[in-house]
Amino acid sequence: MDSRVIAEMILHLGHITSREAPVLGLTPAQWAALRYFARANRFSRTPSAFAAFQGTTRGTASQTIKSLEAQTYLTRMRSEADGRSARLDLTEKAKAILAHDPLEALVRAADGLSRSGRGHFASGLQLMLGEVARERGKPTFGNCASCERLEGDGCRRVGQAHYACGFMSEPLVLKELDGLCINFVQGAPLRRTGSFAGATPR
Known part of the structure; x- marks a missing residue:
């Protein structure tokens, strides 16, 4: 197209x-x-x-x-x-x-796409948003799950969180990984297999 x-x-x-x-x-x-x-x-x-x-x-x-x-x-x-x-x-x-x-109404329309279709569409839109933002000197928003600043391997150890924000030097709870962030830098998407505990190390 x-x-x-x-x-x-x-x-x-x-x-x-x-x-x-x-x-x-x-x-x-x-x-x-x-x-x-x-x-x-x-x-x-x-x-x-x-x-x-x-x-x-x-x-x-x-x-x-x-x-x-x-x-x-x-x-x-x-x-x-x-x-x-x-x-x-x-x-x-x-x-x-x-x-x-x-x-x-738009959410319901997106729900009508297949799971793989939503994934490809979201990835494509994120790339487009990033390109336009860079061209116009604007910050690129995204989430921790696909940010290169995300630290941790998803395993909880004594006294440590599963993940942390490398930019803010702050621990992250699992539900925060999908939140929009102004400090986002595009990285490889975090692989999720059922639960974050089984996530592939970054």
Whole structure:
């Protein structure tokens, strides 16, 4: 298939799955923020990381975040490390409303693909996202499971975690491996065989 056709189809898919009118009282920008903070790992649930992911200004991102805090969809926690930076977490109210996310139509369409089809499609999109981000000088977001900075072999030893982030020098729990991260650097995907405990060493 022609590369331009692929690009146009991706763009069109984005257009028809995003609504301009508010859904359940939330604008498309607010829905995008809730999705981001639902998927981002603890290192990336910050206003600046969200702005980078959306490709928008910090001021615009801040306004969206403040509106969600005012509606009690997000809660802000100050960093214990420096007291200046903040981490944003979804409230239970936000987790409940995400079940009605207008993006669910696209999720169902993706579910219709075969498991191998989803894998190939996701890999291709990740490569495309990385290329466009590099060309435009933007950070490339991805997850720990395919990041070259992931350390560990999946085996738990006394006093050690299964995995760790080599960039942040922080241990990672298994459920964090699929979270979006602003510190992502493309590496070989982590092989998973039923459970992380049986993962192939990186």
